[in-house]
Amino acid sequence: MGRSRYRVVGKNVPHFITCTVLNWIPLFTRPQTAEIVLEAIQHRQAQSLWRVYGYVLLENHLHMVVQADDLAGEVARFKSYTARRLIDCLEACQAERLLKQLAFFRKAHKHDRDYQVWEEGAHPQAIENEQVLRQKLEYIHQNPVKRGYVDDPAHWRYSSARNYAGQPGLVPVFKEWL
Numbered sequence: 001m002g003r004s005r006y007r008v009v010g011k012n013v014p015h016f017i018t019c020t021v022l023n024w025i026p027l028f029t030r031p032q033t034a035e036i037v038l039e040a041i042q043h044r045q046a047q048s049l050w051r052v053y054g055y056v057l058l059e060n061h062l063h064m065v066v067q068a069d070d071l072a073g074e075v076a077r078f079k080s081y082t083a084r085r086l087i088d089c090l091e092a093c094q095a096e097r098l099l100k101q102l103a104f105f106r107k108a109h110k111h112d113r114d115y116q117v118w119e120e121g122a123h124p125q126a127i128e129n130e131q132v133l134r135q136k137l138e139y140i141h142q143n144p145v146k147r148g149y150v151d152d153p154a155h156w157r158y159s160s161a162r163n164y165a166g167q168p169g170l171v172p173v174f175k176e177w178l
Contacts, residue, residue, distance in 0.1 A: 024060045026060050037057055045171075053173060056144065083116075
């Protein structure tokens with residue numbers, strides 16, 4: 001998970017993670033780029049048995065409460081895969097302005113690539129009890145409300161708030177802890 005001081009503490013514990021686009025570039029304003037991230041989450045759920053408790057995808061970052069056997073490795077693979085797919089998508093859409101930003105802000109030590117999509121690390125924080133889980137889910141779901149995008153968390157399309165409100169969400173979530 002990069003050069004972060006945060007560490008995954010166990011495979012049987014959900015973690016709150018944040019994946020931030022390099023330099024907070026607004027990359028997920030297009031439905032097709034958001035869909036890449038959501039499809040990758042669903043793939044990890046099916047193939048790598050991710051247990052996603054909650055998520056929100058905003059224009060420049062993703063918050064999740066997630067659990068997996070090798071969470072650090074899983075998040076690294078997720079970020080690598082989505083970065084490649086996002087770059088391919090931006091090239092196909094001829095999104096030159098975004099590509100130039102991803103090239104310009106690429107960290108100097110990333111010699112093996114032309115672009116960098118994600119900031120290093122995911123700042124994993126272990127969720128040690130139900131109270132902290134509820135707090136993190138509330139934080140996640142209120143994120144678009146605090147930014148003024150919606151008045152009701154369930155109105156944000158790219159959020160598990162819909163799942164918890166009894167509406168169909170775009171990504172299934174693990175709610176058996178309730």
